[in-house]
Amino acid sequence: MAVSMVSTFLKPMHPEGRRFVAIAAAAAVVLWWLWTPLGWLGLGVTVWVYYFFRDPPRITPLGESLVISPADGVVSLLEPAIPPGELALGSAPLTRISIFMNVFNCHVNRLPVAGRIAVVAYTPGKFLNASLDKASVDNERNGVTVEMADGRRIGVVQIAGLVARRILCFVAPGQVLAAGERFGLIRFGSRLDVYLPEGVAPLVAIGQSMIAGETVLADLAGNTNPRLGAQR
CATH class of the missing domain: 2.70.70 (Glucose Permease (Domain IIA))
Known part of the structure; x- marks a missing residue:
């Protein structure tokens, strides 16, 4: 059950997104150091960037036509x-x-x-x-x-x-x-x-x-x- 819940929220990420997530995460750390509310905002943006670049497996219907x-x-x-x-x-x-x-x-x-x-x-x-x-x-x-x-x-x-x-x-x-x-x-x-x-x-x-x-x-x-x- 726990594995199913984790797989529901955590999806594989396309390699193209790694540097964007890293940049967003670094910015979030700086913002957190400046002011905690800004840090939470940066964390939210980081999660969204990861979510944007998600690349979940898909089951493609079989049929040449x-x-x-x-x-x-x-x-x-x-x-x-x-x-x-x-x-x-x-x-x-x-x-x-x-x-x-x-x-x-x-x-x-x-x-x-x-x-x-x-x-x-x-x-x-x-x-x-x-x-x-x-x-x-x-x-x-x-x-x-x-x-x-x-x-x-x-x-x-x-x-x-x-x-x-x-x-x-x-x-x-x-x-x-x-x-x-x-x-x-x-x-x-x-x-x-x-x-x-x-x-x-x-x-x-x-x-x-x-x-x-x-x-x-x-x-x-x-x-x-x-x-x-x-x-x-």
């Missing part, structure tokens, strides 16, 4: 959109699922499908609110295109937000990865866009909460109609 959420967060947009040119997905509109991550979400990004990394393309840009539609075009972003075994391609784009100032991508063209594997991280608030192949309907609704590496966004093998959602 399943498209898995690449990010924790909430579905903020669900609409046809022309994918960014650097993804090499053509100029026709595709269904885009946008997942908005706030500063309390886990920010480790996971691959939505298994396949070969065909494109990795970084594009500098602005830092508008990531929940806005135009953030897909105007903001700093990093696009990754995955080519599946059947030749179809899926695009996933890491988009910076108001607070995010650093997009990290851990993969390179030519690599072959499984669905749910870690491929990147965005620091301090952002969004991910997923572009589904033509004719594939989403199985999520606007406002629905996502779990990276676990929530199913779509089934490439199904003829399922788009889902609607209602708050209960």
Whole structure:
């Protein structure tokens, strides 16, 4: 029981976060020395930084046709959109699922499908609110295109937000990865866009909460109609 409680609150941390936690902890010590209430504030910030960089294990559903959420967060947009040119997905509109991550979400990004990394393309840009539609075009972003075994391609784009100032991508063209594997991280608030192949309907609704590496966004093998959602 004790082990279960500890694992509930203490999650593995991504290596990228170690120096940020160390900086926050050092600042907390100085603040504590200056004035105890400030020290408590510094301790709270340190805990939040650790929590931000948490990287818990995820159980990815098995199935070659399943498209898995690449990010924790909430579905903020669900609409046809022309994918960014650097993804090499053509100029026709595709269904885009946008997942908005706030500063309390886990920010480790996971691959939505298994396949070969065909494109990795970084594009500098602005830092508008990531929940806005135009953030897909105007903001700093990093696009990754995955080519599946059947030749179809899926695009996933890491988009910076108001607070995010650093997009990290851990993969390179030519690599072959499984669905749910870690491929990147965005620091301090952002969004991910997923572009589904033509004719594939989403199985999520606007406002629905996502779990990276676990929530199913779509089934490439199904003829399922788009889902609607209602708050209960």
